[in-house]
Amino acid sequence: MRIKRIKFKNYRQYRNVEIILKKKADNDVNIFIGRNGVGKTNILNAMNWCLYGDEPHFSKESQRIPMLNLEAINEAKDGKDQDVVVEIEMDVGNSRTYTFIRKATYRVYEGEILPKLQGSTFQSLNNDEKGNTINNQDEDAKEIVGGLVSQEMREFFFFDGERLDNYFKIATAQNIMHAVFVISQIDLLRNRIGKNLNSILKDLRNDTRKESPKIDEIGSALEGKEDELGKVKQKIEDYKRQIEISKEEISDCSDKLRGIPDIEALEEERNMLKQERKHKKDLLDKKKKEKQDCLFEYQKIFMLYSAIDKSILIINQKKRDKELPPTIDKSLLEEIVKNKNCSICGTPLSVEKEKRVRDLLSEIKLSSVISEALLKMENPLLTFKDKIQNFSKKMNNLTDEINDYIKNIDSSEQKISKIDKKLIGYSDEKIRTWQEQRRKHEDLLSDNQKMLGKYEMIEESLRKEVDELTKQYELELKKETKIGFIKKQMDFCSKALDVVNKTEEVIVNETRKQIQSETNNIFLHLIWKKNTFREVKIESDFNINLIHKMGYECLGTVGSGERELLALSFILALQSTSNFSAPILIDTPVSRLSFEHRVNFAKVLLDISSRQQTILLFTPSEYSEEVSKVLDLKYSNKYILKLKSNEKEIELEEVLNV
């Protein structure tokens, strides 16, 4: 089966576009190249919307944009309807063609941003043997699509390249189990037959309970415990899945963070160093201030040294001459002479006494004011002189301390600079996100492991209770002769359920083995390292193992190219096992691969295109010179996607392969 034509009308950026996909003799590879944001992925969305009615590959930004083309909205008049149509023509072999048309009608109102959906239709057109056109609508058309590629299977045909990268990284066993269950189509057994049998069994048990109060009591307790057990089992499954996802996420983030410095720890250290630097700068400023004050203080002492020294000498001399401290108040004597009267006893001075006072006055060289001043000067001047002795030591100490702080600050700055150098080139935000993600999953893992342990204990205890109640219930049933027939029916149902479970197990196992064998064949055929791998194994617990030629399991250590190829091989194996023959459409098929693997992968895709239609949506950087060297010689169609100048419509430029 292959897609011959896709026609768009007013679908997002595709205003009026028709893409014809012709097949070349050897390869059926169709290439679309468009930069991010142009609308490449909307080819994938358009196919899904046309065939299944949804758009599963949306970016967050696109979700807010209406499906109706923006230019069509602009041109529409108030209250007028506009149709969005995607039409896919498929060649299903034997000259049979199906055309699927999905149409949605929107009404545009002036002043409202989003047009309102009025209704939608889905139809399929095909020709019968006589050449008549058969038109199937809605559910019938849906059934026809389901027959070509069922909705459950489409994820294995139309997907994003990222899926290949993640397939065997996150919840591997869960992914494989899900895929095997889908392919096995065991839904019929599990959901229809199994559920019906359980329901009948429950009804029969209810019937028995009516016959005896004892049976009713035990049956009711048993039913309650079984319900409880079912819920606990579901919880255990959920926790197991969450644990697996967390483990994969932790490993994935650790891979990404390998070789990258621990940004958070470095930033913490950087902040600490900055604080330390600030503290040291404050201390340095304080010390500098101290030195300034010291210099300021010494300035007056040194520059006035000769005055200080001279005054001290004079004071000392006066002391030696016993002029200091003064024994007689000079001013008092002067006052007595002046008044010719004794200021102390009040008697007038005789000539003889006056002469004596005058003689005394001539002997006193210093007045009490001067003596007092000199005495007051003495101590401060001596202190200043003493300070001079410490000048050199004090200055040296302060200078050394200042230099130490400068050295410390320099050292902190060097450390900060080293950290800055380490951090250059890393996107803080990205790394932080990985670290946060890893921490979140480490917490989740720990919590979920605790919860799993708790629920496993509850399960064990419930199972014992259920076993015990079942024994009691059966014992009571044996005692009750009236319900022999019901018991036979119950036995039958139980046996039938056993058969269903065993059949389910056998089908799942066979499907698993078949997929394993196909994956193995495809992978070993496509892999570029022909002598490295021995086989691919899908274990009974649905874990996938890639076995090295030397015999050891090596999936965890292979490069992204090999891992993506294994995922692609697995998907191709699922396709082949499912017996659906549909085109494979991969969006950004090599974006997560290294240069070397991109070339190898391009060769693989070319190989696949020799067997089935392969539609590849590349970004220009993905479609590098080396990739184009592989695909340019063989492609059937190559389109370049560009936005028109109004940025609301896309135009396709076909590059002919001559």
Add this chain to the structure above:
Amino acid sequence: MSEIPDRLNIDKKDRELYNKLDLEEITRFKDKGGTKTRKEQFIFAMAYAFNIGKKMPIDAFDGYFLEKDLHDDDRALIYAVAVYDTKSVEVLADMKAVFKIAEEYAHAGIILLANNKIPIGLYEIELEKELSGIFKKI
């Protein structure tokens, strides 16, 4: 005993020159982000000129700070300058004369300081060198 003047003066023109001391952190006035008082700046200028041996009479007196702000150690220095300058302790009996001497040195000092050619910010280094030189001589 002569009367003690209640203030110490500078020349009216010196106010502007004292503002130049604010350019250096070491001598900056406390209201301009520094820690030094008017009295400290005055003594600084007085000491500077005394060391050089230059004093200048004041043309127009302008009160700069109050006498009561002087501490004993400030007085000791001002008295010592007066004693040294007059080569006599008798001057200490005349506080007007003592302060006049101090004011004349400070007047000369502030003119010298304001006109020095040391780039702003380097005065501290120069002062340290100068003081070390004096210390060696002492």
